[in-house]
Amino acid sequence: MESFGARLHRAVAERGPLCVGIDPHPGLLARWGLADDVEGLDRFSRTVVDALGDRVAVVKPQSAFFERFGSRGIAVLESTIRQLRNAGALVLLDVKRGDIGSTVSAYASAYLDPSSPLYVDAVTASPYLGVGSLAPMFELAATHGGGVFVLALTSNPEGAAVQRAVGADGRTVAQTVIDEITQLNRGAEPLGSFGLVVGATIGDTGHDLSAVHGPLLAPGLGAQGATAADLRTVFGASLPAVLPSYSREVLHAGPDPAALRAAAERSLADCRSALAVVAD
Numbered sequence: 001m002e003s004f005g006a007r008l009h010r011a012v013a014e015r016g017p018l019c020v021g022i023d024p025h026p027g028l029l030a031r032w033g034l035a036d037d038v039e040g041l042d043r044f045s046r047t048v049v050d051a052l053g054d055r056v057a058v059v060k061p062q063s064a065f066f067e068r069f070g071s072r073g074i075a076v077l078e079s080t081i082r083q084l085r086n087a088g089a090l091v092l093l094d095v096k097r098g099d100i101g102s103t104v105s106a107y108a109s110a111y112l113d114p115s116s117p118l119y120v121d122a123v124t125a126s127p128y129l130g131v132g133s134l135a136p137m138f139e140l141a142a143t144h145g146g147g148v149f150v151l152a153l154t155s156n157p158e159g160a161a162v163q164r165a166v167g168a169d170g171r172t173v174a175q176t177v178i179d180e181i182t183q184l185n186r187g188a189e190p191l192g193s194f195g196l197v198v199g200a201t202i203g204d205t206g207h208d209l210s211a212v213h214g215p216l217l218a219p220g221l222g223a224q225g226a227t228a229a230d231l232r233t234v235f236g237a238s239l240p241a242v243l244p245s246y247s248r249e250v251l252h253a254g255p256d257p258a259a260l261r262a263a264a265e266r267s268l269a270d271c272r273s274a275l276a277v278v279a280d
């Protein structure tokens with residue numbers, strides 16, 4: 001069985017380093033001329049899948065926007081996941097789950113067990129009950145070729161107070177997360193399956209990401225103010241591992257599928273030139 005890291009490495013080589021989020025905000029539904037209901041949610045998601053599912057490496061549905069419609073919203077999420085997988089995109093479900101280990105086992109079954117209706121290629125996870133509490137997710141991901149992206153240095157300004165706090169051993173919380181994920185990826189080829197989330201908005205991180213050997217998801221581009229050029233400042237020598245992620249910046253171009261594709265292509269072109277700096 002091929003690991004998530006290997007699948008991601010191939011997808012990025014074939015389709016380019018880009019993740020597009022499906023974040024059906026009420027304001028975006030209105031902008032697209034859709035009602036703020038389950039039918040609007042379904043139409044929005046189908047439009048994104050039809051426009052981008054066959055060309056973007058990773059698509060990241062934001063679970064919250066589906067959950068707010070209850071069980072019918074989750075049914076749309078299940079169907080969106082299936083459509084994306086059929087179109088050949090890797091699906092990264094943004095759920096930012098985290099809990100004590102025994103409960104994390106249930107989250108792992110929900111998202112990383114191939115027999116689950118919400119089975120995806122990878123999920124986002126929150127490490128603030130301890131990175132070790134996420135072990136059941138790491139184990140199930142490793143068993144079934146899945147991936148886990150753990151929050152390290154998030155794009156929102158409030159994150160720093162927690163993430164840059166210094167522990168008894170002198171390391172920041174974020175560096176502890178970085179170091180533990182680095183351990184999980186040891187020996188993986190060509191890329192580890194355990195990623196970190198590092199916001200594109202945060203400037204020079206002051207943290208050492210050079211040994212992680214896993215994907216670095218970079219949200220915060222576009223609507224939150226970061227540009228592709230900022231990726232150089234944030235990631236420096238780690239640029240080749242960066243997976244830039246845009247939601248509203250691309251989604252604002254809809255609902256015309258050609259306009260969505262053009263917006264994704266523009267974002268990809270910007271990121272390619274930013275990421276190429278190290279390779280040159």
Ligand SMILES: O=C(O)c1cc(=O)[nH]c(=O)n1[C@@H]1O[C@H](COP(=O)(O)O)[C@@H](O)[C@H]1O
Nearest residue numbers: 062124154155199219220223224246247248
């Ligand atoms: O895990 C994430 O994707 C994430 C982490 C982070 O630090 N910041 C962040 O914005 N995100 C998510 O990325 C998306 C950003 O959306 P836009 O600001 O519209 O591009 C949202 O779904 C956020 O929940």
